[in-house]
Amino acid sequence: MMNILKTKFLLFRRKPAAYIITTIIICVFTYLMGQGQVTKEPIALFSTLNNEQQSVIMKELKKLSQYDFTVYEEDEAIKQVKDGKVDVAISLKDDGYKLIVAPDFMNAPMLGNELNTIYSQVLLKNAIIQSSPDEQKEQITSKIVKIQDDPSFNIGYKNLGNENGLKFDQKLRSLFGFTLFMVIYTIASGVNHIVMERRDRIWERITVSAIPKWKAYLANLTYSFLLGYLQIALVLSIFYFAVGVDFYGGYWKSLIVVIPYVLCIVSLSIFIAAIANTPGKFNAFMTVLAVPLAMLGGAYWPLEIVTSKIMLALSKISPIKYGMDLLNGVTVNSSSITDLLFPFSILMFMTVIFMGIGINVLEKKEQI
Known part of the structure; x- marks a missing residue:
């Protein structure tokens, strides 16, 4: 068995291009679908504050994660707005701020509220420090910093109307969905070796040798599993x-939780290999099958937004659905082990069914 597995990896080392290209495609498309969609509103800044005051304001502005602030000279910042490169420029002053906005910028009131809050906190802090005796300013400054870092109480917000709402992370959704989709082709390329060996009658020479047939199957399946995992x-x-x-x-x-999904796809590939008689048919079947499995399984969009009962019913036959449930469960949803038992059990059930039928059909064809 180990010799067969070693041979597989030696052959893989000679031609790793397809594997590397597939991995790069997964990374690029995942970034474009997930990371690339998370954009920040660019905002130009110019200031008359000294370096210390500007650093304090900038520290607070960076907490506004939906905006991307860049400091320019005054003329350049205004030019950015005129040229349409940014929709708003902010002038930071000692006693306040000034917004220079494009006509179609609709978030000026919201941005203004954020700036009012920041300025009121900074000005209040400066007023307290300035009104204190000189010998106590350093002590009071350290106390204010300590209070800001460790407040006496925190205010929390909760949406009572969405307690059971959809927890959605576009980055993880794209990462998990596209990875589970593309790895089907990688695993299929490993299982395709069985189809090619049977066509070229290499399989017959292996099985009539001293190597037990189950070891030949196990070596090929282990190779396919390791490629995908x-x-x-x-x-x-x-x-x-x-x-x-x-x-x-x-x-x-x-x-860890992705292991049952990979096992299920290996078994599904064996099942398809049993139906297909040639490597060409096998590749065609896997190509046609992978896309609808991804669509039904929620690789492209969350199933929680799908309203069609027929589509939701069909999604239950897709291994990708249960793979996504497991991955989302251990990440964004923080699900308990009990919640993960159902998708885990379904994937293992599919693995046993597909593997059992696939190997039995392959053996019957060999006897014929």
Whole structure:
């Protein structure tokens, strides 16, 4: 068995281009579909404040995650608005601010409220410090900083009308969906070796040798599993460590819960291999099957927004649905183990059914 597995990886090492290209495609498309859609409103800044005052204001402005602030000279900032490169420019002054907005910028009142809050806090802090005796200013400044970092009470907001609402993270949705979709082709390329070996009668030579048939199957299936799993682990690691996607503390768990999905796709590929008699037909069947599975499974859009009962019913036959449930469960939804038992059980059930039928059909064809 180990010799067969070693041979598979030696052959893979000679021609790794398809695997590498597929991995790159997953990363690029995931970034475009997820990261690329998260845009910030660009805002130009110019200031008459000194460096210390400007750094304090900028520190507070950076907390407004929906905006991207860039400091310019006054003429350049106004020119940015005139040329349509930004919709708003902000002039920061000692006693307040001034907005220079484009005619079609509709968020000026909202931005103004944010700036009013920031300025009122900063001006209040400065007024307290300035009104204090000189020998106590340093002590009072440190106390104010301590109070800001550790307030006596916190105010929380809760939407009572959406307690059971959809928890949605576009970055993770795109990452998980496109990865689970594309890895189908990677796993299928591994299982396709069985189809090619049977066509070229290499399989017959292996099975009549001293190697038990179950070891030949296990070696090929292990190879396909490792191809798919390592690709998923590589893509998730790139987006976690390099891109900085937030996994909500579930990165390591995601590497574990994806295992039953990969097993299910390996089994599905074996089932399709049993139906197809040639590598060409196998590739055609897997290509045609992968796209509807992704659409029904919620790889392209969350199933929670789908209202068609027929589509929701059909989604239950897609392994991608249960793979997404597991990955979203250990990340954005913070689901308990009990909540994850159902998708886990369904994937394992599919694995047993597809594997059992697929191998039995393959054996019957071999006897014929």
